[in-house]
Amino acid sequence: MARLVLAPGVPPCAIEALTPPPVRPGVPPIVEFSHVTKTYEAGTRKAFTAIHDVSFVVEDLADVGEFISIVGPSGCGKSTVLRLIAGLAPQFPQTAGGVLVNRDPVAGPGPDRGMVFQDYTSFDNRSVLDNVAFGLECRGVGRRERHEAAMEWIAKVGLNPSKDACKFPHQLSGGMRQRVAIARTLILKPRIILMDEPFGALDPVTRQNMQDLLVDLWREVEATVFFVTHDVAEAVYVGDRIYVFSKSPGTIVQQYRCMPPDRPSRVMQREPGFQESVLFIRDLLDKLEKGEKVWTPPPPG
């Protein structure tokens, strides 16, 4: 599939179809799926295959990390993929195939992986400070040290440490609560960040601000990110690569490389090349939703 042609003078921010997936010799994988299938309630009459034969490799790029957006029709198994990486039941373990993190089979949750969900997952009875410091507390980090680190992260996610640290979740807007959730995850410095529709409940303006914040933080933490979203523009903006899943049982039907988000979301999302890319993927998703045939790359190797 050819690269999209851009209007003259428009900064190149279109997508590029990748086939076969880029696996470079000598670069170790950080996450690898090898022919992974997940059937819920396998062996019963209610057995349901959510994902089928999913294979991909994400390399451990030193000092960068890669940002992988995952899109696909509703119910195609996007959350299943994230939770298999996280090692969270009942998605974990897979029914068939291999899920490797840092070349080891996933055996359950671990400190190398952090997750941010759509629902605000803060503890209602803890202040912002104690919510952000929670993971460090679980690791036995002393009060003073964990509070210092938490104050730093509260500032990094754009909250006001002196005003917001002592607030409780019910005193915060949705955007602020997601900032707390991001700080709570990133303070633990996971090498892999798993985000499941983290901005799904936010209004459009807050959402774009959060996309910019996420990109800035990602550059700082240099982690590998898997980012599930229904919003194709968001996926194209934040992603280095996009995995497009088929209808359930989901499998990767296409992947694209995107240009880096080197301008603010609200600027980039107005550019014609960007909009063309988004429409292109939306059309593909429409076809997948309707069960129409789409071009798929040959299987790797």
Ligand code: ADP
């Ligand atoms: P997505 O994130 O793409 O919307 P999910 O991974 O949440 O999809 O779910 C994929 C499919 O698997 C859906 O049809 C869902 O109903 C089903 N599913 C998810 N979790 C379970 C479960 N614990 N038991 C049975 N079916 C499940």
